Amino acid sequence: MADWSGDIAVLSVRWNAHQENNSPSTIIEICGRSRNGLSVIAFVNGFRPGIEISIPGICKDPNQLPDDIERQIESVKNMDGINAVHEPIIKWTDLGEKKHWWIEVEQPFMVPRLREKLKERWTLSSADIPFGNRFFLDQDIGPHIHISGELLHSAEQPGDADAIRKKGGTGVYPVDIMISTDRNGVATIKPFQAPWILFSFDLETSIENDSILCAAATLETLAFDMEEPVQEVHTFVGDEESIMRELTQLVRDSDPDIITGYNIDNFDLPRINDRMDVHCRAKDFEKKMELFGWGRVPANSEECKRNRQGLLPKRASTRAWTLGGRVVMDAWWQARSTLRPRRETLKFVSELLFPDDEELRKMDVDASKMDEEWATRPEVVLEYCARDSTLPLQILRKIQATRRKEAIAAVAKVPFETAANGTTSQLLDSLVIRLAEARDVAVPMTGSAAKKEGQITGGYVHDVEAGMHPWIAVLDFKSMYPSIMIGNNVCHTTRIDPSHPIQPAEGELVHISPTGAQFRNKEEREGLVPFLLQDLMSQRDLHKTAMKQADADGDASGLAFHDQMQYAVKIMMNSFYGVFASGFYRFTHRDLGSSITAWARRNIKGIIQRLEEEGHHVVYSDTDSIFVRVPVASDSPTAPPEKGSEGEEKWLAAMEEMLRFGQETAERFSEESAVLEFETGLSAFFSHGAKKRYVGRVVWPNDDLMIKGYETQRTDSFEVLTKGMQRMFELVLDGDEKAAIKLAREQIEKVKKAEVAAEELVISKLCKGEFGKDGKIDFSKHYANPKGQAQVQAARKRIERNLPFTPGMKIGFVVTNARNRPMEVEPWNEAEENGGIEKYDAIFYAERLATAFGRVCEAFGWSADELLKGNRQSSLFSF
DNA sequence: TTGTTCGCCTAA
DNA sequence: TGAGTTAGGCGAACAA
Structure with a gap:
């Protein structure tokens, strides 16, 4: 067979249990995108899973071992699932230097059970590192690698399922290139920006029966030498099953790396999953894979049954969805974390980012009457759906979401997936553990x-x-x-x-x-963390120097690249304190x-x-x-x-x-x-x-x-307050206190007379909640008194009116009556004229303004009360 | 009216 | 994949 080699950016990694000549082996499966745009799966052979054991308690002399140590080691060797016990290595621990035995385990899935058993007599280390990560640590590689090996599959020579199985795969994968290699076939290279393919989709669903009425998807491809991405829009109509089938087919044919959409984590993906369950019996894998087999893995029942990184997307945690070989990146979440928008709807965020796009201002389809809309004007609904499948791509591009994550991945030396959906401590683990192992420091378990x-x-x-x-x-x-x-x-x-x-x-x-x-001082014993931080500091200096050079050379993409990198380094450096100050981190x-x-x-x-x-x-x-x-x-x-x-x-x-x-x-x-x-x-x-x-x-x-x-910075403030205060501060800093007070009084007066548009009074707050078994949303888990929270009241009203609501998102509302306790609010519905607000509590808003403005004006002799009344009772110096 | 608690969001 | 940290302001609800 021919060889293949190329530079790839690693998207994700997983492992497959395998048998070779009747002995267990484990294959690392790397999924990536090559520099020139091919999707690649590589099976890496030769890594063995395992954990490390040492004798519990304080150890004064690593060579002083219990008399029966041989017998103890022997009994470990004889335990089920253990392949071999390696010669011990002396490692530093917080209880002294100790001998550590590397216990080679048959398969990674056996580790949890063995841990339980071994921890009765031993101290465990390096015992909770996911096996895919092991490979990155041991080889000291990051997401950008050069990889070479035996070609198993290409467009010219399609692979044979049995031959691939022999190499540790599960069949023929829907990718351009498949290779088989070992640790020698992998080498670190300089970071580059991968030509990821993005797939963004949106569903329109029935209020009456939860079914999918139509769908749209937009594909985005960006070759590294192209300025503008190429986009391709697809729409799907017909019966629900065929919509789901065609969507799945498009995913498999177009082979995207990143799946996105707006709020897909909490809406679209769960919905497809639910509908799949409606249409399929539990064991009907054949049909399940046709309806939702989005993973970049062979379509077979074995892959269907995997709970993580398999054929069917699954929610691995409350955090993110996982599927084999692709990464889910919700545009809502990305937009929220980078922009901190005052409101979080797709419409609001789009208008914020693309203020000149008139199309975005078109009145939306009424989502609360979706069935009627679909029945009477399907082409409009479909157009709206198509637009909403394209916008997330524009949002991600505008905020440079994938480039930022890629830079983080490069700095932390993790697959793109970990940078996109992982936790801060996982990023640090990647750097700290590889250094610890290089320096013979035992790696404690999380929570130890x-x-x-x-x-x-x-x-x-x-x-x-x-x-x-x-x-x-x-x-x-x-x-x-x-x-x-x-x-x-x-x-x-x-x-x-x-x-x-x-x-x-x-x-x-x-x-x-x-x-x-x-x-200890550095000369006697240099810490892992100080070493890493110093290294990061010098990396940052290098990128800053490179930025200046790129700027001088007029190299815009080089400038952007090094800026992303230096920023990613900064983020990483600043993460150290928090993780090490946390209560649970392994090295804390x-x-x-x-x-x-x-x-x-x-x-x-x-x-x-x-x-x-x-x-x-x-x-x-x-x-x-x-x-x-x-x-x-x-x-x-x-x-x-x-x-x-x-x-x-x-x-x-x-x-x-x-x-x-x-x-x-x-x-x-x-x-x-x-x-x-x-x-x-x-x-x-x-x-x-x-x-x-x-x-x-x-x-x-x-x-x-x-x-x-101040309120100008807060996303739970409202526009009249934000804008007014901004203007006030400008005046105050100009030394024009009189004008500031005048402005405050005028604004309050205007609001009091209800002369301000309701849109400027929308308050937006995070509303938590949890889906209950009955499909209803339960607020009582998150709130001591849900009724007392305005945002919960607004959410309940939206639900009642069949308007979309997602727990965990901010919800906009207007206060209609603050005399009552709890105060009465109305949800802001942006699909309606004036948000559907007929009347607001002008006194409430005037008072809020007076309180906030009053704090500032107090310094110049006007209290909140006086601002509200418009005149001062006792005047030392009256304006 | 006042003090306490819950909850959100921000600065660093 | 459960998990960066603490300090701090302030609005609203509620009990007293």
């Missing part, structure tokens, strides 16, 4: 660490003084927590525990945190998290104190930032002056002083592993006196309005 009791103390937040503050320099610690971890060598493997057999030598320098916890200890934050608090409080002692007033500080008064002339203007006006000179002088002071102060307080940077210069800073709520006029390094915490 002592539980963290209560919360650890976090960052320090300085009280903020209410009012206006002129000329503020904002100083920030550069990557504060990572720097502390590097600087103090903070790691699971460097923590000094009095009970540990290995102790630092007398007089050895150790890092002592303010909590008293101690860590409660002292790690609390030491990091304790060092951080000590650093920042120390600097605040020294600044104050020097007479530099610190106005505010949060965790890693310090807002300090710049010693400018007292008559320095705080609003940018007109060109050529008399204030201009003073303004420039103040700017100059701020730069000098900011840079000098940052430098003066910087230490080797605690670098302070002059990040931002403000000509004016305002807060009403609450922590985490402030605004500033940024004048360096660029001109901007910075707002933190």
Whole structure:
């Protein structure tokens, strides 16, 4: 047989239990897309599953073993499912250095049962690493590899099912290329952007009987050298079974890597799954695979029965759907996490991203009367369905969702699937475990660490003084927590525990945190985490340098690529603290998290104190930032002056002083592993006196309005409030308090008279819930008192009116009567004129405005009450 | 009217 | 695949 080789980006990995010459073997099955656009399945031979065992308890001398160790090992060897016990290796553990025996297991699925049995007498390590991941760790590869091997299947030479089975596959896969190889056929290459194929779909369903009325799918292909993607729209009508069959056929023929759609996780995929169950008897695999056999695996009953990564998509957890060889990426979820939109409907998000697209403004089909709509104007419904199958692709493209995930995958060295749908700790596991194994550090099981009791103390937040503050320099610690971890060598493997057999030598320098916890110094024992963080830091520098180079060369795609990569590195670095401060991570200890934050608090409080002692007033500080008064002339203007006006000179002088002071102060307080940077210069800073709520006029390094915490930033606020407050802050920072108060009063008055459109009053909040057995949504699991939650009330009304509602999504509503308790609300229905809102509670909204505006205006002598009434009772100075 | 609790969302 | 963390503001409901 011929050989095949090529560069591929790995989409996902799974394993198959196999037999070779009557002995068990396990095949790693890699699924990827090649650089030139072929879908590839590779069977990798020669890896064996297993786990590691060592003797429980503290160990002072790894060579001192129980007398009956031979007998014990022998009895392990004789256990069912165990192939072999390898020669022991000495590894570091938190109870001393110990001998570790690698127990080779027949098949990965036997591991859970063996774990249960072995843990009675042994300590287990490396015992809960999914076998597919093992391959990435052992070979030290990431998602971008060069792979070569024996060709089993191609367009020219279609594969033979039996021959493929002999290589560990389950039949002929619906892909371009299939090969068989071993560890020597795989090599790391530089990351590249894979020409993924995306498949986006949408269903329209009956309200009356839940059946699928019609469907649409859009395919997107983007070759690496093309600017614009090629899209192809398909529509499906007819009886339900044939719609499902044709959809499935299209998936298998078009062979996409990524399946998307809007809210498919919670609606479209569950619906197809339910309808499949309606049409198929439990054992009727033949029919099931025709209706929903979307996996990139052979269509046979064996693949049908797999619970994960098989032929039929399954919900592996509440988190994501899995199927063989493809990745489900819900455009809703991606849009939510990157955009944090105020509302989450497809219409809202699309209009947000594509404000110039007039088509999006067309009135929707009335989803609450879908059966009627379908009966009377099917072509309109189908058009609407087709559009909704295309939009998710545009959304993903606009927010660069696949490129971001690909960059994360490259940095974390995991398959695309893990970057797209995995957890933060899985990303870290990938880096930490491979380093641990390389350094002979035993890998503990998740959950093996002592539980963290209560919360650890976090960052320090300085009280903020209410009012206006002129000329503020904002100083920030550069990557504060990572720097502390590097600087103090903070790691699971460097923590000094009095009970540990290995102790630092007398007089050895150790890092002592303010909590008293101690860590070895880097020269004696470098931590895994500090090493990884340092490596990530230098990776980021490389990408930033490459960005500059690409920019200079006019290489737009290179610039974008390195920007994605440096951003992904940043994300990874910032994930370390959280994972290591969590209560469950395998390499954690409660002292790690609390030491990091304790060092951080000590650093920042120390600097605040020294600044104050020097007479530099610190106005505010949060965790890693310090807002300090710049010693400018007292008559320095705080609003940018007109060109050529008399204030201009003073303004420039103040700017100059701020730069000098900011840079000098940052430098003066910087230490080797605690670098302070002059990040931002403000000509004016305002807060009403609450922590985490402030605004500033940024004048360096660029001109901007910075707002933190206030209603303008909140997605559960409403537009009149958001817009009004934004305008108020602009005026306040210009020093025009009068105008700000006037604006506040006018806005409140307008709302009071109900002269504002209901659309500007929509409040949107997350509404949780769970599907009950009867198909109804149960709110009581998530809410102590569901009736008391406005968003639940709105959700219930939507359900009652046959309008779509998905637990876990934000829901928009308008308050119609706040006099009653709980207050009455109406869901916002964007398919209807004016959202279907006839009347709103103007007094309620006026009061909300007054409260929010009042907090700001209080600083200038107007209370919320006075704003609401429109005049002031006691006036010291009346405007 | 006031204090407590629940819940959402944000800053870092 | 159950799982990054804590600090903090504030609105609403509800009990007292």
